[in-house]
Amino acid sequence: MNPLPILAEHAASWRTAPLSSDVEHAARRALIDWFAALLPGCRQPPATLMARALADERGSGRAVSYVDGARTGLRHAALINGTASHIVEFDDIWRWGVYHPGCPTVAAALAAAQSRGTDMAALLRALVAGYEVSCRIAQAVQPSHYDYWHTTGTVGTFGAAAAVAVLLDCDAAQTAHAIATAATMAGGLQQAFRGDGMSKPLHPGHAAEAGALAAMAAREGMTGALDVLHGPAGFAAATSADTGKWDKAIAAIGKPLTITQMTVKNHGCCGHIFAALDATRDLQREHGFTANDVESLHVGGYAATKNVCDRPHATTEQEARFSTQFTIASIMLYGGVRLDAFMPARLTDPAIRAVMPRITVSLDEECEAAFPGARSAKVTIRLRDGRELYRHQPTRKGDPDAPLSDLELDEKFLELAGPVLGEAEAAHFLGQLRGSDELPGELKLRG
Known part of the structure; x- marks a missing residue:
């Protein structure tokens, strides 16, 4: 079976398909969550560096580059904003992909x-469409794709292509060719975030531009x-390890729509640590111990928790966001x-450094067998008074089976956007994203 015509037909149908109230609500949540991740990233490298590097090539247009506030062309805005939205690690997740x-x-x-001057409903x-096409492709190539590839950089190209094709009023045949061309421009290597460096956030920026x-x-x-x-x-x-699980992925289209099944991040770090963080936080609340009371803490997780996030000697911000040891000591x-966990003073905090060597990570077969449908962890804590505490965390706060409420999402948005826009402007903008029929436009960033 060739999955491409089926995906393209489904995507093209969203040019005119009615938005039910629940799907509109989910899509607005996705937009709110994207801006929550984007806005603090607009102040940080590599987004600021990319904006400067491309300043001479900006050109004219009606799309907004939120990093520098300029009106610019579609591809430039997609690249810069896509990069900025991945920097602080608060972006949404399709866990099955x-x-x-x-x-x-x-x-x-x-x-x-913005370039076409459409309304919010069209967006x-x-x-x-973009979520549905890309998430189903991700579902088809996982879990082996994640052995070497950064899915957001690879599969994200399809999401961008399908979404832009809808806004350009491409028919199903044109949409199929857009997705096909996007495939040969997809890229993003895992090594970019297994070590240090700034290139990981560029993956979704490149995917957004290439898909567009x-x-x-x-x-x-073009064909x-x-x-x-x-x-x-x-x-x-x-x-991936084979030619894809296309039957399963295609059969799942719209059942339910993927945009209604998003994980909304509740911590500002790699999602492969979340279950362990949730378990540690809940055990600490229930038993009242402090970090100094902990003799040892062990995390059993799936392969990515071990291979990507077992970083006992993390020192840089990039490494710390992917370190089970650093983030558990922090919580x-x-x-x-949250954002303050990765400020310079925290990266060298002696209290955090004292706790990190007591935290270990291993591969747990049960957690690995449940991946990627479940993101679980097993946490065992030995206290200095002789007590041993244990928690099997089968999911993460923010996953579809433990979702953030609208109020919790709003609180996340205001926490992340408030310092960038100002509290009053952030609250006003949130109201627009929740209920306006007009597209988001320019924003004035503080500082």
């Missing part, structure tokens, strides 16, 4: 909507190889892992 769809999909779709329909380019070219008649997803030398064959000492 090990994938952050919001960063590339919303960045590209919003830039296209939301495009987001539904693929859709723009397809709209003008792609329509067997590129499942063919013997195609995307799945090149980036025990300070009660949370």
Whole structure:
């Protein structure tokens, strides 16, 4: 079965498909969550560096580059905003695909909507299409794709292509060619975030720009190889252990729509640590111990928790966001892992450094068998008074089976956006995202 025509037909149907109240609500939540992650990232490298590097190439246009406030072209805005939205690690997750769809999909779709002068409803329909296409492709190539590839950089290209194709009013044939061309521009290596460096946030930025380019070219008649997803030398064959679980992924289209099943991050770090953080926080609340009371803490998790996040000697901000040891020490000492957890003073905090060597990580077969559908952890804590505490955390706060409420999402948005926009402006903007029929436009960032 060739999955591409089926995905393209579904995506193209969202040009005119009605938005039910629950789907509109979910799409607006995705937009709110994207801006929550974007705005603090607008102040930080590499987004600020990328904006400066490309300043001479900005050109003219109606899309907004939120990093520097400039009106610019579709591709430039998609690249810069997509990069900025991945920096502080607060972006949404499609857990079955090990994938952050919001960063590339919303960045590209919003830039296209602003460029075309559409309304909010058109943007939301495009987001539904982009999430659905890319999440189903991610589902088909996982879990083996994640052995070497960063799904947000690879599969995100399809989300951007499908969403922009909808906003450019591409028919199903054009949309298929957009997705096909996007496949050959997909990229993003795991090593980019297993070590240090700034290139990881560029993955969704590149995906947003490349996907947008693929859709723009397809709209003008450029064709792609329509067997590129499942063919013997195609995307799945090149980036996963086989040619893809397409039957399962295609059968799941719209049942339910993926945008209604997002994980909303509740911690500002790698999602592979979340279950362990939740378990540690809950055990500490229940038993009242301090970090100094802990003799040892052990995390049993799935492969990514061990392979990506077992970093006992993390020192930089990038390493710390992916360190089980650093983040668990932080939550025990300070009660949370938010933006302030990665400030310079915290990175060298002697209290955190004293706790980190007591925290170990191993692969747990039960957690690994449940991945990627469940993101679980087993936490065992030995206290200096002789007590041993244990928690099997089967899911994460923010996952679809333990979702953040609208109030909790609003609180997250205001916490992250308030320092960037000002509290009053952040609250006003949140109201617009919740209920306005008009597209988001320019924002004035403080400082």
